[in-house]
Amino acid sequence: MPLAPVGEELSPPERTRFARHVILPGIGDTGQRRLRAAGVLVVGAGGLGSPVLLYLAAAGVGRITVVDDDVVESTNLQRQVVHGVADVGRLKVESAVAALQALAPDVTVTPVGERLSAHNILDLVADHDVVVDGADNFPTRYLVGDACARLGVPHVWGSVYQHDAQTSVWWAGEGPCYRCVFPNPPPPGAVPSCSTGGVLGASCGAVGSVMAEEVVKLLVGVGEPLVGRLLLHDAWRQEWSTLAVAADPDCVVCGAAADPHRPLGIEKEPRPGSGDGSEISSxxxxxxxxxxxxxxxxxxxxxxxxxxxxxxxxxxxxxxxxxxxxxxxxxxxxxxxxxxxxxxxxxxxxxxxxxxxxxxxxxxxxxxxxxxxxxxxxxxxxxxxxxxxxxxxxxxxxxx
Structure with missing residues (x-):
C-alpha cells in the first residue's frame, strides 16, 4: 500500500525530468506524483545520509527534512558525498541543503541543525511519511526507533562498520521494530566507531542507495520492502545476504503490553567527543x-x-x-x-x-x-x- 498520496498533475518540464521514472513499470505517472507529494525525515547527513539525500532529491521527493547537529570535517569527505571541500567547518544541514537545492531546486529541504531528543522527535516523525535513520550513535538510533514504533511510521535503517553493512525497514504493526531485534544497546566499548575502526566510503554509498530504494518503494507502494528481513553486505567478499527477523510480542515498545508512556530511547547519552558513544566507560x-x-x-x-x-x-x-x-x-x-x-x-x-x-x-x-x-x-x-x-x-x- 503506498504511503504517499497522489499529488497534482506533473508539468511538462517535470514529466521530462522524471521521464525515466514515468516510463518505469511500478512507478509511472501516478508514482511520480506520489513522490512529489511525500515527506521524508532523514536523520544524519553523514556517510549514509549523503547518498539517501541525493537520491531522494533526484527522485523528486517533494519535501525532505534533514536533521544533524554536526559540522563538516575534512575526515568526512572520504564518504560523505553531499559535502565538499569548501563546506569544511559548515553545519552539515546547511551544506546538505545547498547541495540538494543545486540538484533539485523544486524540492523543499528543511534543515534541523539540532540534536534529536525526546522533546522534538515525536513531532518530527509524525510530520513525515517515512523516516530514514543514518545516525552513527546508539542513543539516536534507539530514540528514532522507539518514536517510529510508537507512531507506526516505517523506519528505514542502515549501519556501516569498516566494510560490513546492514539495512532493514522497521515497521511496528507490519513487522518488527528496531527494538524487537535489538532490544538493548551493546555494552559500552563493545562496538568501535568508524573513527577508530575505519570505514570503506563506497560501502556507505552501497547501503545508502539501498535505503533510498526502500523509501521510494514504500512511498509509491511497489515491490517488497525489507520488512521482516535484515539485509547484510560484505564488501570484501562482495556478498549480500538476508536474515529473517520477527516482531517480539513482548517488545517494550511495540508489544501487546508496551507502556505508551515509557520514556523514548536509552537513558545514557554519549560523552562529548566520544563519537558514537561506543567509547563510554564507567x-x-x-x-x-x-x-x-x-x-x-x-x-x-x-x-x-x-x-x-x-x-x-x-x-x-x-x-x-x-x-x-x-x-x-x-x-x-x-x-x-x-x-x-x-x-x-x-x-x-x-x-x-x-x-x-x-x-x-x-x-x-x-x-x-x-x-x-x-x-x-x-x-x-x-x-x-x-x-x-x-x-x-x-x-x-x-x-x-
Missing part, C-alpha cells in the same frame, strides 16, 4: 583518576629525552589508528589487550615507573588507567588524547 567517569595535559606531556617527553624523567607512554588505540598519527615515543598496546590481562603485561613493563596513557580523545585511555591502577601501576591519563596533541602541541600532524 571507569571514564571516575573523578579520582590522575591526569595530565598534552602540553605537560610534551614537557615530560623533553625531560625524558634529557634523562631527567622516566616513564612509559602507552598508546591504547588500534593499529590502524596509529598509522594515521602517533605521539612520538609511545609503546603500542590496544585496550583489548589491557582488558584481557587486566594490565598485568604493563605492570611488568612499567616495573615501578609511571605509565602515561593516551588514546584518540580520552575515553579508552581513562578505562585503561582504571584497569592499570587496579593492578598497582602508577597510571596517568593524558587528557584529550592524540587529538588534543595535534591541536595543542603539533598541528602539523595528521588527524582523524
Amino acid at each position: 571507569v571514564a567517569t571516575e573523578p579520582a583518576l590522575p591526569s595530565l595535559s598534552v602540553t605537560a606531556l610534551a614537557q615530560r617527553l623533553r625531560d625524558r629525552d634529557a634523562g631527567a624523567d622516566a616513564f612509559i607512554l602507552l598508546d591504547v588505540r588500534e593499529p590502524g589508528e596509529r598509522e594515521v598519527v602517533t605521539i612520538p615515543g609511545a609503546v603500542p598496546l590496544p585496550l583489548g589487550q589491557v582488558r584481557s590481562d587486566r594490565g598485568e603485561a604493563v605492570a611488568k613493563l612499567a616495573d615501578g615507573i609511571p605509565t602515561l596513557v593516551y588514546c584518540k580523545s580520552g575515553a579508552r585511555s581513562a578505562e585503561a588507567v582504571g584497569l592499570l591502577r587496579a593492578r598497582g601501576v602508577d597510571a596517568v591519563d593524558v587528557t584529550g588524547g592524540v587529538l588534543a596533541w595535534v591541536r595543542e602541541v603539533d598541528p602539523t600532524l595528521s588527524t582523524y
